[in-house]
Amino acid sequence: MIANCDRHAREACLSAEEKPPVRTIDIGISESDRRAIADGLSRVLADSYTLYLKTHNYHWNVKGPMFNTLHLMFEQQYNELALAVDQVAERIRALGHPAPGSYASYAKLTAIPEEEGVPPAEDMIANLLAGHETVARTTREVFPGDDQGGNEPTADLLTQRMEVHEKTAWMLRSMFGD
Numbered sequence: 541m542i543a544n545c546d547r548h549a550r551e552a553c554l555s556a557e558e559k560p561p562v563r564t565i566d567i568g569i570s571e572s573d574r575r576a577i578a579d580g581l582s583r584v585l586a587d588s589y590t591l592y593l594k595t596h597n598y599h600w601n602v603k604g605p606m607f608n609t610l611h612l613m614f615e616q617q618y619n620e621l622a623l624a625v626d627q628v629a630e631r632i633r634a635l636g637h638p639a640p641g642s643y644a645s646y647a648k649l650t651a652i653p654e655e656e657g658v659p660p661a662e663d664m665i666a667n668l669l670a671g672h673e674t675v676a677r678t679t680r681e682v683f684p685g686d687d688q689g690g691n692e693p694t695a696d697l698l699t700q701r702m703e704v705h706e707k708t709a710w711m712l713r714s715m716f717g718d
């Protein structure tokens with residue numbers, strides 16, 4: 541450190557040799573913690589993307605007397621999920637890691653089974669309910685611990701995601717009169 545420099549201007553005070561390379565991430569979270577959090581976020585991303593596709597599938601293929609209600613409700617839900625996957629993926633990037641972006645990688649990472657067919661409308665509601673609860677569980681499982689300090693933005697994002705999934709699960713469950 542150069543002598544007599546302002547303690548508030550740390551970067552300016554570092555000599556050329558002391559400055560970290562511009563391309564090195566230096567946000568106060570260790571590389572191993574950033575890796576662990578990015579891995580957890582990748583699981584949330586895979587669950588969310590798989591649930592997004594399933595919800596869109598059901599929006600297209602739902603039939604029966606509840607068509608209009610379900611077609612519109614599924615549209616609201618997949619639009620919300622489309623915005624969410626972008627936020628989760630970009631948080632992974634901010635932590636310095638690549639965001640998974642292929643169906644093959646999502647199939648490996650997700651805990652949600654893909655939809656192969658066209659189930660009856662009631663089964664669609666039940667499957668989406670199970671999907672939202674699965675994302676809530678994954679999110680809770682990968683939530684950054686106190687030992688991974690300084691990860692407030694990740695905790696904030698995951699808190700919001702849990703709230704959405706738990707609320708959506710409640711709404712879907714209510715359709716059964718439970």
Ligand SMILES: [Fe+2]
Pocket residue numbers: 599615
């Ligand atoms: Fe549509």
